[in-house]
Amino acid sequence: xxxxxxxxxxxxxxxERIIVPLDVATEEAAIALIxxxxxxxxxxVGLELFVSCGPSILNILKSRQKRIFLxxxxxxxxxxxxxxxxxxxxxxxxxxxxHATAGRPALQAAQAAIAVGAQEAxxxxxxxxxxTVLTSLSSRELAFDLKIPLELSEYVLHMALLAxxxxxxxxxxxxxxxxxxxxxxxxSFLLVCPGVRPLGSGVGDQRRSLTPAAARQLGADYLVIGRxxxxxxxxxxxxxxxxxxxxxxx
Numbered sequence: 001x002x003x004x005x006x007x008x009x010x011x012x013x014x015x016e017r018i019i020v021p022l023d024v025a026t027e028e029a030a031i032a033l034i035x036x037x038x039x040x041x042x043x044x045v046g047l048e049l050f051v052s053c054g055p056s057i058l059n060i061l062k063s064r065q066k067r068i069f070l071x072x073x074x075x076x077x078x079x080x081x082x083x084x085x086x087x088x089x090x091x092x093x094x095x096x097x098x099h100a101t102a103g104r105p106a107l108q109a110a111q112a113a114i115a116v117g118a119q120e121a122x123x124x125x126x127x128x129x130x131x132t133v134l135t136s137l138s139s140r141e142l143a144f145d146l147k148i149p150l151e152l153s154e155y156v157l158h159m160a161l162l163a164x165x166x167x168x169x170x171x172x173x174x175x176x177x178x179x180x181x182x183x184x185x186x187x188s189f190l191l192v193c194p195g196v197r198p199l200g201s202g203v204g205d206q207r208r209s210l211t212p213a214a215a216r217q218l219g220a221d222y223l224v225i226g227r228x229x230x231x232x233x234x235x236x237x238x239x240x241x242x243x244x245x246x247x248x249x250x
Contacts, residue, residue: 014246017216018239019044019069019192021226027053031060036235042094044069044224058091068093069192069224073131075099078106082113085128089117093126095192097172100130100159107166127190129170130163132156132177135195153177160185175210175220182219194224198242212242213249 020037021044022030030049034040043066045057050072061068070093074081081102088096098110111128118125132155133142139152148155153176160171160181170190173181178191185191193215212223229238 014243015039015239016041017220017222017246018042018212018242019222019224020229020239021046021071021224022049022057023226023230024049025052027057027060030057033230033235034061034064034066037229037239039236040066040239042067042069042222044071046071047073055091058093062092069095069097069222070126071095071097073097073099074110075102076106078102078109081106082109085110086113086117086120089114089123089125090121092121092123096126096128097131098128098168100132100163100171104162104166107163107168111167127169129172129190129192130159130168132159132163132171132173135174153180157181157184160189164189170221175215175218178215178220179218190221191219192222192224193220194226196220196223196225198225198228198245211245213245216246217249 018040019042020040022033023046024030024033025048034043043061045068049057058068070088070091074084074097081098085096096114098107100107107130114125114128133152142148142152142155150158156173156177157180160173161184163171164185170192171181172192172194174195175193178193181191196210196212196215198211212225215223225242229235229242232238
């Protein structure tokens with residue numbers, strides 16, 4: 001299990017720093033992907049798969065001694081997110097996400113509820129990390145669609161600091177903001193970066209992307225890498241190639 005006492009995870013190998021999303025619609029498809037990538041140690045379960053098959057996929061991953069990033073991106077009133085976090089902590093997952101825009105009372109309630117849920121289940125609590133700004137959003141969309149007057153990087157930092165001051169363990173940010181967050185929030189604040197794309201990969205719906213090696217060099221603890229691994233002809237070879245690139249990076 002990840003816990004706040006294990007930050008920063010300097011001892012991890014390149015393979016252990018890569019989180020692969022199980023972005024599939026069924027438990028059968030998820031198991032097939034897990035079987036294709038036996039060397040992956042950390043899997044992300046998002047909304048689609050969790051809504052589709054519930055906690056059974058978490059039990060499958062735990063039975064294989066895999067680490068789990070339960071990426072539900074909770075966003076609701078304090079009482080509701082607290083109840084959800086209390087329940088999620090009983091699953092024995094390692095990471096859990098909540099939107100920083102839920103606000104300080106909700107973030108604090110969620111963090112407290114995680115401790116209670118984990119204690120009730122006799123488990124270590126998962127690390128609660130805040131979504132700052134979705135990597136699918138651009139500066140223009142932030143300003144014109146959401147009417148947020150701050151520069152994107154400034155808003156990401158504001159959200160990360162709100163999470164840190166509310167007692168959360170870390171934040172999710174794009175690789176393009178990770179250097180600033182590492183400098184300001186310190187080494188013990190966990191930074192998870194989606195939107196990571198190896199050279200030659202299409203960016204898809206990711207607007208703020210960097211390569212795995214660049215993201216790691218700038219201070220990312222974990223890299224969420226999906227389609228460049230899961231949507232190619234040989235996922236295992238793609239995973240190995242990214243691990244090699246990370247190992248060779250200065």
